[in-house]
Amino acid sequence: MPFYEWRRSKHESVPMAEKADFIALRLSPLRTQKAHTMQKQRVFSGIQPSGNLTVGNYLGALKNWVAIQKEYENYFCIVDLHAITVPQDPKILRQKIREVAAIYFAVGLDPEHCVIFRQSKVPEHTELAWLLNCIARFGELSRMTQFKDKTQKGGADSASAGLFDYPVLMAADVLLYNAHLVPVGDDQRQHLELMRTLARRFNHTYGETFVVPEAMIPPTGARVMGLDDPTMKMSKSSPAPAHYVAILDEPDTIRKKIRRAKTDSGSGITATDDKPAIRNLLDIYSAMSGKTISALEAEYEGKGYGDLKKDLGEVVVEGLAPIRTRALELLDDPGELDSILDSGAERAKKVASSILRDAQTKMGVD
Ligand code: AMP
Ligand code: TRP
Numbered sequence: 001m002p003f004y005e006w007r008r009s010k011h012e013s014v015p016m017a018e019k020a021d022f023i024a025l026r027l028s029p030l031r032t033q034k035a036h037t038m039q040k041q042r043v044f045s046g047i048q049p050s051g052n053l054t055v056g057n058y059l060g061a062l063k064n065w066v067a068i069q070k071e072y073e074n075y076f077c078i079v080d081l082h083a084i085t086v087p088q089d090p091k092i093l094r095q096k097i098r099e100v101a102a103i104y105f106a107v108g109l110d111p112e113h114c115v116i117f118r119q120s121k122v123p124e125h126t127e128l129a130w131l132l133n134c135i136a137r138f139g140e141l142s143r144m145t146q147f148k149d150k151t152q153k154g155g156a157d158s159a160s161a162g163l164f165d166y167p168v169l170m171a172a173d174v175l176l177y178n179a180h181l182v183p184v185g186d187d188q189r190q191h192l193e194l195m196r197t198l199a200r201r202f203n204h205t206y207g208e209t210f211v212v213p214e215a216m217i218p219p220t221g222a223r224v225m226g227l228d229d230p231t232m233k234m235s236k237s238s239p240a241p242a243h244y245v246a247i248l249d250e251p252d253t254i255r256k257k258i259r260r261a262k263t264d265s266g267s268g269i270t271a272t273d274d275k276p277a278i279r280n281l282l283d284i285y286s287a288m289s290g291k292t293i294s295a296l297e298a299e300y301e302g303k304g305y306g307d308l309k310k311d312l313g314e315v316v317v318e319g320l321a322p323i324r325t326r327a328l329e330l331l332d333d334p335g336e337l338d339s340i341l342d343s344g345a346e347r348a349k350k351v352a353s354s355i356l357r358d359a360q361t362k363m364g365v366d
Pocket of ligand 1: 047060184185187188221222224233
């Protein structure tokens with residue numbers, strides 16, 4: 001399946017002609033016509049309010065949302081209903097929801113360009129998920145690698161039905177807004193493929209209803225690996241703090257975690273297959289600084305792992321410290337955060353309810 005790979009640096013924007021070609025190639029004639037009247041394309045993405053958001057979430061998702069926000073009509077969701085597919089403490093969950101909202105604003109998402117809201121405040125998400133459940137296949141969901149990974153330890157039998165159904169709710173999230181683009185990290189490719197399959201199947205069975213969305217995956221930082229184990233994706237639900245750098249970690253904690261990150265045997269600083277740990281550090285460095293991997297390899301030729309880690313620590317601190325400061329300020333006024341989220345939900349509902357109604361009508365349950 002062709003994915004719309006990220007091709008822009010922070011300062012470049014896609015020329016209109018190129019964008020129009022891209023639209024024409026992938027969307028139905030009806031949608032193409034709409035795009036020609038200069039209506040902005042829609043973007044949808046979300047993060048679960050569980051654990052501590054990491055530099056992986058920042059580089060794989062948030063940083064890119066900010067970079068493109070002015071070009072699109074954006075819906076950025078706090079997907080709390082996805083978070084409860086595994087057990088959550090309700091008190092902590094409430095706190096984490098606000099924390100994610102504060103981070104969304106602190107990274108620079110602007111309510112003028114983005115609708116920011118909680119998934120559970122727009123019940124259309126779960127209503128569309130049910131309709132899509134009725135066209136999704138058991139076999140398709142059984143093949144989802146994220147489900148297999150998450151149930152590896154405890155076994156699938158004791159997993160919640162919600163965890164199994166997770167990708168269908170995710171498909172509903174995006175299709176409900178007729179979003180064209182979904183900026184996510186590399187781990188979401190399979191979910192995006194299923195989402196596209198469900199959109200096409202629905203359109204084929206009931207008539208043209210949904211835009212078939214495209215994943216937007218960044219060239220660097222799309223798969224940040226664990227600092228303690230470069231064979232594992234960095235995950236915010238890891239119980240080991242040494243595994244990740246959190247967006248809200250204090251500067252000295254960030255420096256310490258990077259200084260202690262696992263390295264490979266040997267000494268050269270290259271992003272090669274035999275050096276997964278160094279490759280990961282270079283990938284983070286590149287995504288944080290905008291320097292290419294090959295420029296970094298040249299810069300660190302003849303230098304040691306310690307030099308790389310010291311500089312990377314500073315680059316990450318420089319990128320994350322202002323976000324932390326701003327997020328903590330915002331968290332001082334939870335009432336204000338809640339009210340911004342509520343008004344986001346109102347705006348989201350307007351779009352979501354009409355697309356849900358269309359899907360219900362097509363299925364005969366209007
Ligand atoms: P999650 O933490 O699973 O809610 O993921 C939210 C977003 O962050 C998704 O777009 C993920 O693809 C992205 N993401 C999560 N972990 C990483 C990682 N280690 N590297 C890059 N992107 C990530
Ligand atoms: N499944 C995504 C993740 O864990 C989160 C998510 C839920 C999402 N709904 C979405 C991402 C819709 C993009 C679009 O990373």
